[in-house]
Every structure is written in structure tokens, then in C-alpha cells.
Amino acid sequence: MASTFIVGTDDADLLNGAAGNDTIRGLGGDDTINGSEGNDDLDGGEGNDLLIGGAGADSIQGGFQSDTIEGGAGDDVLRGGKGLDSIDGGAGDDTIYSGLGEDTLIGGLGADVFVVRGADSNFPNALLAPTITDFNAADGDTIAIQGATSEDIAEILASQETVEGGVQLTFGDTVIVVEGVSSLDVTQVLTEDEAISDPADEGLSLDLTTGDDALEGSARNDTFSGGLGTLNANDIVEGGAGDDVLNVRLSGAGGAATIIGVERFNIETIAAASSLALTNVSGLETVGASGDEDLALTAADSDLTGLNLAGFGGDFSVAYEAGAFDGDEDAVTVTLGGADDMGITIADVDSDEIETLNIVAGGAGASSAALTLTNVTVGEYVITGAQALELTAAALNGATVDASGATGTVTLVTAETTVDGSDFDGVDQLNLTGATAAVTVNAGVVVELQAATAAVASIVQNDADVAGSLDDELTVNLNGDAAAVTFGSTSLTIDDIETINLVSTTQQDDPSATTNTVTALNADSLETLNISGDTNLVIDFVDQVDILNASELTGNLDADLSTNTQAVQLTSGAGDDVLVGSDFNDAITGGAGDDEITGGAGVDVATGGDGEDNFIFSTADIDTTLGAVTDEITDFVSGTDTIELTVMGAGDGTTYVEATEAADSLADLLTAAGTALDGTVTIYVGQVGSDSYVVTDADGTGYTDVIKLTGVALDGVEAADFV
Numbered sequence: 001m002a003s004t005f006i007v008g009t010d011d012a013d014l015l016n017g018a019a020g021n022d023t024i025r026g027l028g029g030d031d032t033i034n035g036s037e038g039n040d041d042l043d044g045g046e047g048n049d050l051l052i053g054g055a056g057a058d059s060i061q062g063g064f065q066s067d068t069i070e071g072g073a074g075d076d077v078l079r080g081g082k083g084l085d086s087i088d089g090g091a092g093d094d095t096i097y098s099g100l101g102e103d104t105l106i107g108g109l110g111a112d113v114f115v116v117r118g119a120d121s122n123f124p125n126a127l128l129a130p131t132i133t134d135f136n137a138a139d140g141d142t143i144a145i146q147g148a149t150s151e152d153i154a155e156i157l158a159s160q161e162t163v164e165g166g167v168q169l170t171f172g173d174t175v176i177v178v179e180g181v182s183s184l185d186v187t188q189v190l191t192e193d194e195a196i197s198d199p200a201d202e203g204l205s206l207d208l209t210t211g212d213d214a215l216e217g218s219a220r221n222d223t224f225s226g227g228l229g230t231l232n233a234n235d236i237v238e239g240g241a242g243d244d245v246l247n248v249r250l251s252g253a254g255g256a257a258t259i260i261g262v263e264r265f266n267i268e269t270i271a272a273a274s275s276l277a278l279t280n281v282s283g284l285e286t287v288g289a290s291g292d293e294d295l296a297l298t299a300a301d302s303d304l305t306g307l308n309l310a311g312f313g314g315d316f317s318v319a320y321e322a323g324a325f326d327g328d329e330d331a332v333t334v335t336l337g338g339a340d341d342m343g344i345t346i347a348d349v350d351s352d353e354i355e356t357l358n359i360v361a362g363g364a365g366a367s368s369a370a371l372t373l374t375n376v377t378v379g380e381y382v383i384t385g386a387q388a389l390e391l392t393a394a395a396l397n398g399a400t401v402d403a404s405g406a407t408g409t410v411t412l413v414t415a416e417t418t419v420d421g422s423d424f425d426g427v428d429q430l431n432l433t434g435a436t437a438a439v440t441v442n443a444g445v446v447v448e449l450q451a452a453t454a455a456v457a458s459i460v461q462n463d464a465d466v467a468g469s470l471d472d473e474l475t476v477n478l479n480g481d482a483a484a485v486t487f488g489s490t491s492l493t494i495d496d497i498e499t500i501n502l503v504s505t506t507q508q509d510d511p512s513a514t515t516n517t518v519t520a521l522n523a524d525s526l527e528t529l530n531i532s533g534d535t536n537l538v539i540d541f542v543d544q545v546d547i548l549n550a551s552e553l554t555g556n557l558d559a560d561l562s563t564n565t566q567a568v569q570l571t572s573g574a575g576d577d578v579l580v581g582s583d584f585n586d587a588i589t590g591g592a593g594d595d596e597i598t599g600g601a602g603v604d605v606a607t608g609g610d611g612e613d614n615f616i617f618s619t620a621d622i623d624t625t626l627g628a629v630t631d632e633i634t635d636f637v638s639g640t641d642t643i644e645l646t647v648m649g650a651g652d653g654t655t656y657v658e659a660t661e662a663a664d665s666l667a668d669l670l671t672a673a674g675t676a677l678d679g680t681v682t683i684y685v686g687q688v689g690s691d692s693y694v695v696t697d698a699d700g701t702g703y704t705d706v707i708k709l710t711g712v713a714l715d716g717v718e719a720a721d722f723v
Helices: 148-156 667-676
Strands: 006-009 015-016 024-027 030-036 042-043 051-053 060-061 066-072 077-079 084-089 094-098 105-106 111-116 142-145 159-162 166-173 174-179 190-191 200-209 214-216 221-226 237-238 245-250 256-258 264-269 274-277 286-291 295-300 304-307 316-320 331-335 343-347 351-361 370-373 379-387 388-392 400-406 410-414 418-420 427-431 438-441 445-449 458-463 473-480 499-506 517-520 528-533 536-541 547-553 558-559 570-572 578-580 587-589 594-596 603-605 614-617 631-632 643-644 657-658 681-688 691-696 703-709
Touching: 015 286, 142 148, 142 166, 148 166, 148 190, 148 331, 148 351, 159 703, 264 274, 264 499, 331 343, 379 388, 400 410, 400 657, 427 438, 458 473, 473 517, 499 517, 499 536, 517 587, 667 681, 667 691
Parallel strands: 006 024, 015 030, 024 042, 030 051, 042 060, 051 066, 060 077, 066 084, 077 094, 084 105, 094 111, 111 142, 142 190, 200 221, 214 237, 221 245, 237 256, 245 264, 264 286, 274 295, 286 304, 295 316, 304 331, 316 343, 331 351, 343 370, 351 379, 370 388, 379 400, 388 410, 410 427, 418 438, 427 445, 438 458, 445 473, 473 499, 499 528, 517 536, 528 547, 536 558, 547 570, 558 578, 570 587, 578 594, 587 603, 594 614, 603 631, 614 643, 631 703, 657 681
Antiparallel strands: 159 166, 166 174, 681 691, 691 703
């Protein structure tokens, strides 16, 4: 067949090739170029061109504007240009390169490779945002990202996000949308070198069968593949030299095959939780997991240092053999990013140390993963990625944690009795599951106490109350795992913190049936205590507090501030609260529940809020100065609220007297009260202006208390209100 060389003009040309291997250049104008049969080389040049390869293995290059490229039948190589191109590979195993615009890439039939540009310094303002519309892993489609390393690919997969109709991958300024898929994994997104192999590096492609296989690779990059039921105990797979990969599917227990010199092992779980013993495996460096069922690996050796779980939907565990981490520079990298709430366990039989554990916590920001270390200690944790991570380790004290590169929430969990978190950088929360005696954290770290009985707890925040810093803040969660959190005979000590946020919660099913207890809060610099949560809380104080704000607490609050050494502003929430003030001039405000408020000896202002509230006066103020008002209730409702006079007792027809008309002044009211209070009558109620005043006396001499009922007229008070 003859080959033709055709060159267009600067106009809109129609250029048709022949049956041979044609070379056609469109130059300027909006050209239509048809290669027809043969292995054609087409270049549209400038203009919005239509380039059609036809049959054969064609090479087609887009130009400067927005081109439409159709590869047709054959294994084509198609390249986008600078415009917004639409590229359709058609039938065949095509290689499709995105250009510099928002290209639409369609693979068509066959095992296609989509090669996406990374950042290009020659085109700093390029829109690198291709969309792949028909990615099909079952057909063997792959995505290659130019300029990305294997480590970059791991992070790209770990941070993939769900978008409308598919997923989104991000690499620098490049944003790739892949439609029609829910997630991508390490077998589908590769470096350019992995996806576009140099023919000199291409190795053998060998398949496992359901029988006993002995497969031997070459000195190049070999691929071994096996479907369900093909990995058997009597199989032997030898990779040889090169970078070899074994891809298998498991459903249930896999056979402990002999696998030698295969660097990468990709396992897809199907239909059932799966397991595999790596007893007879050597030279394996990376395991990649995909599928939605759990996977458990055992007997791993020290060569296995990469665990790639991006796109995995089940729980994963790996147990290492004895002596796996007895070196001086052991390092393991775990790449997450799979399903929400994925659990990962790394175990070792010898309690060896991994010097460095790299955790790429990928996935969308709303997803989470839990990584548990069993019999493994780690010298340094390096955590990156957007996925929320909960890391459980038996030995965190003294370790270094660098989570400064993580954008998701990082939570550390330990049962240690002492934890020094001075070297925990970027950590958001520390959960203590044991009776921790002392913990040190950096500013901004939330401390969660989960032990049912916390005998001693001392929390120190680094750099608190350093010179010029008097606004330190700490959040403490009480979140019992098996029962309520109780601080018994000893105190919860949190010194040098001006603002403490105390969250009362529980892991029990019914928060209303659980009560957390802090017998004595010892906080010598405390100014403001904010209490929130849904679980009942009982709390007493050793040191003073200026403001106690529990307005966000939905459980019941029992707060005793009788030992406070100065006045307190106390506000409760929606529960049925028991509030005890100090001996100073307090402001106490109840919430929506049925509250019990005791002011103490000072001149207190009490507000009950909604509900049936009981105001208790248990301390005789004994202020006989004419005109003095010792206490005030701002929202008393007769018939709903009550006043409990512990010293005088309840009101009745004998002990209770009410004025017949309003007095002109408080002095006149007190004079009348002094006459009425004769030892038998102990409660006198009068009115001045729009307010009523309750005057009490226990012994017929002077008066003991004066209580102002704001906005309440004489007909708004009756003897039955006093209990």
C-alpha cells in the first residue's frame, strides 16, 4: 500500500488519506482530516480541527485550538493540544494523552491508558483538568500521571474525593475527574513509567490456574495474574530480576503459595472475608488491597514495608513474623484512603520497634480510618493526608509524632498511665483508655478520658501561662467506654489554664442513665469553665472559678461551688440541675429543666429559667441593716416555682403573712415586716413598685433574709410557694 504525505493550507481544509500509512498536516484553519486505513500520522495544527484516524494504529496530535480526535479501530496514540479537546480512542488498546485544557477523554473499547499531564513549567497557566468519561478497570484501563512518583500516586489515591458521577484525583494543579467509578486503587492509577513501559523492560505476562503452578519470570518487569481459586499452597511463583507484580483475587482463605522475588502483590477480596499466610514469601515489598471484604495477612517478613489500602473497602490486618523489626532503621509506609470507618491492625509477635511508621491518611475529609498497633512500638510516626485517623498504640509515651502534614483529624489512643505528648506535632486529640496518672500535651490538643475509674489525672499543657500568655485554653472530654467516668477520692488537676472546656459524654447507649463525676476539680488559674455534652455530670471544686457556663449541656448538672473563694457567674443547660453557689455575690441562671438553686450566704441573683424550679435559702445572711436586700429571684412564677427556706421552714396560715397593699418604699416595707415577724410569723411578703419582697426571720429579732422577686406583684405570691 502506498503512503501519502498531505499538507493543508491556512484555510478550512478537507484532507483524506488513502489506504496506506499517511502523514497529514492540517496547518491553519478548521480542518477535517481523515486518515482512512493504515497507520496514519495526523496533526491538525491551528484551528478547531476534526481528526479521524480510521483503521490502523494511528498517531494523532491536537493543535492550538479545541480539536475533536477520533482514533477509530486499532491501537492508537492520541495527544491533546492546547485547547479544550475531545479525544475518543475507539476500538483497540489506545494510549490517550490529555493536553493543556479541560479535555474530555473517552477510551472506547479495549485496554486504554489515559496519560494525564502533571504540572508543566512551560505552560504555567494551563488548565490541567481532564475528564475521563468511560474508565473501565475490567477492560484493563489504567491512568498514568506524568511527573508523579510511586509515593505521589499513593498520596493521590489516598486523597481521592467523591464528586457527582465519579471521583476526583488531584496532583498539584492537575485535577482529574473520572466518571462512572466510586474509587480507584493502585492497580488503576500508575506512574507514567509503570503504565507506558519501555519495550526493553516489558516482561512476561503469566497466569495462575486452579491447579498446581510453577511460574518463572524473566529478568524484566513481569506480571503474574490469578483469579478466584488460583492461588494454592503448592503454587510456586518466581519473579526473578525486575520489578514484578502479582495480581490475585481472593474469597476466603488463600493457599500459602511460595512466592519469591515478586516486589508487589495486589489482592482483591471478593464476596467473603479473606486471609493469606505469607509464610513462604520472600522479597515482597508492597501489598495493595482492593475490594470490599476484609483481608488478614500473617507471617510477613521485614521486606514488606509498604501497605497500600487506598480504595480498599474492608478491614485489614497484617501480622509480622518473629524478628521482622529487629534492625536499626526499620520503616513501614501505610497508605489509607479506603472506605469510611476502615480498621487496620499491624501486629508483631516479638514487640519489636519500627523506627519510622509513615501513615498517608487519605480519602475524603469526612471519611475515617482506625489503625491499631499490637506488640509494636514506633520511634517516629509521620502522618499526612486528609482522612481522619484514629491511631491506637500501647506505647506512645516518648514517641515522636509528626502530623503537621495531615489535614484530617488525628486522634491518638493509648492505655498508658503516663503520656508525655511534648513531641506530638499536629495531633488533634489524645484519648486515654486507662487510669492515666499524668499527661502532657501541646496547646490545641483535646484530651479525652475514657476509663471508668480515673483514680488520678493531672493534665499539663505545654507553655501554659508563659510570660504574656494568660489566655490558655484546654478541652477535656469525659467519654467512658464501659461506664461513667468517675474521679473518686482524688482530684482532676489542670493548672495554669484560664479556660477549660469540659465535655460530658458517654459511649453507653443511654446518656440520660449515665453520670460522670469529678469529685474535685483542682484548677488554680481557672477563670471560665464551659460544660457541654449529653451526659449527666456531678462536679465539685477545689479552686475558684469566675464563670461556669453549662448552657450547652443537655444532661443534668450537679455543681457545688460552695468552696469558691469569690463570686461566680453560673449558667446551666437543659437538664434538671442542682446548682450551689458560693458565699459571695453570685449570679446563678438555670435552664430549661426543673432546677434546684442554692445561692449561699452572699447577695445572689438567681434566674430559674423554664421548668419547675426550687430556690433554696439554707444560710441565714443575718443582715439587719435597714434597706438591705440580700438575694433576688428574677423570674419567679407562683404555683410553678418554689422557695425553700431551710432555716424558717414551709409557709402556712400561721407562719406566712402578706401585706394588704404596696408600700411606698423598701424602708416602709421592712418596718412593717419588723412588726409582723414575731417569732411565730417567719415569712412576710410585701410589694414596692412592681416587685415583691420576701422578708424572713427565724427568732423574732430583726430579719434574717430579704429576697426580691422581680416583676412579681403581691397577688403573684402565696403561702404554698414556700416549702
